[in-house]
Amino acid sequence: MRNLDPDDPRPPYQQVANALRAAILTRTFKPGDKLPSGPELAKRYGVARMTVQQAIRILRDEGLIVSRQGSGVYVRERTERPVGLRPHLERAFEEPKVSIDFAGFSGETLHGAIAEPIDKVRAGRLRPESIHVRILVPDPHDPWTLPARVDDLTDSPAFRKRAGRIMERHTYAIVDAVNELGELGLIADAHAEIRVVPAVPLFKLYLINNAEAFFGYYPVQEHTVKLDNEPTAMWDLMGKDATLFHHSADNDPDSMASQYIAQSAMWFDSIWDSVAREPTR
Structure with missing residues (x-):
């Protein structure tokens, strides 16, 4: 489990979003990769599932990831909509x-x-x-x-x-x-x-x-x-x-x-x- 920094003034969902964003930008998660499930991410960062959902929403709004119904959340392919x-x-x-x-x-x-x-x-x-x-x-x-x-x-x-x-x-x-x-x-x-x-x-x-x-x-x-x-x-x-x-x-x-x-x-x-x-x- 990767506990969040208790001295970080940012809300937990922003910290989770930042950690996932960094993993995507450094290609730990490559274009087309499937992200771990919500429960898995909640366990990894020691947060509630709702916190993970808020973080996922931020990354989706930024264009970094895409949700596919019944399949999961994936890093957006390079050929798809550009990010901000x-x-x-x-x-x-x-x-x-x-x-x-x-x-x-x-x-x-x-x-x-x-x-x-x-x-x-x-x-x-x-x-x-x-x-x-x-x-x-x-x-x-x-x-x-x-x-x-x-x-x-x-x-x-x-x-x-x-x-x-x-x-x-x-x-x-x-x-x-x-x-x-x-x-x-x-x-x-x-x-x-x-x-x-x-x-x-x-x-x-x-x-x-x-x-x-x-x-x-x-x-x-x-x-x-x-x-x-x-x-x-x-x-x-x-x-x-x-x-x-x-x-x-x-x-x-x-x-x-x-x-x-x-x-x-x-x-x-x-x-x-x-x-x-x-x-x-």
Whole structure:
């Protein structure tokens, strides 16, 4: 029996969910594997069956597992619905060293997903040794080929200015929150940095702890916004409609998953160390 930590302030069902989530992410339970039954899990963790059911519900909502009537609960196959970013990001903050690299259009999704684990660090519920965050976004001072005006496919300085304000709001909030953890002495090594690039990515990429990657394409859709007090139709990149696909490295460095993580990290570093530069505000 694996008793839960009595000093952990989280409810038992969250502790069980975290333990099972870690087993899935580290491939102790592989895609397609059947999880132990509810009674078996209750005995393993020394909790009531209702607690296990609550934990299973969390993992099902996160898209990590699927229940099959009359058969049991299984780890979701890679080919099925992609899982969400947030639980994986929160799990990453339980590691001693946290590293997050993001390349994309605005950073809005990352801002929303990283807020809760940072709050847990402030409250003393999570205490990694280091947190490093790097953010790559397009330079709003350079002309863009996309987004573009619908009528003539030209760049819109007014749209770039508007997008730049949104970008700054989310990315600098992340930087300030992470750096504050170091300034307050809560984390010995906490650093976040933004760099801008002279191109707009048509995808978003998250690299977490050099072990996981989330990748999604930005759909291009017509979007009417008010620019210079005039409704303007733009071909916009709709980040909220981007489905993220999850990749996780394993113990085999030559596997497709491990190579995907390595190549994604290589791509990010190549941009960061070459054409990326500090933003001007």
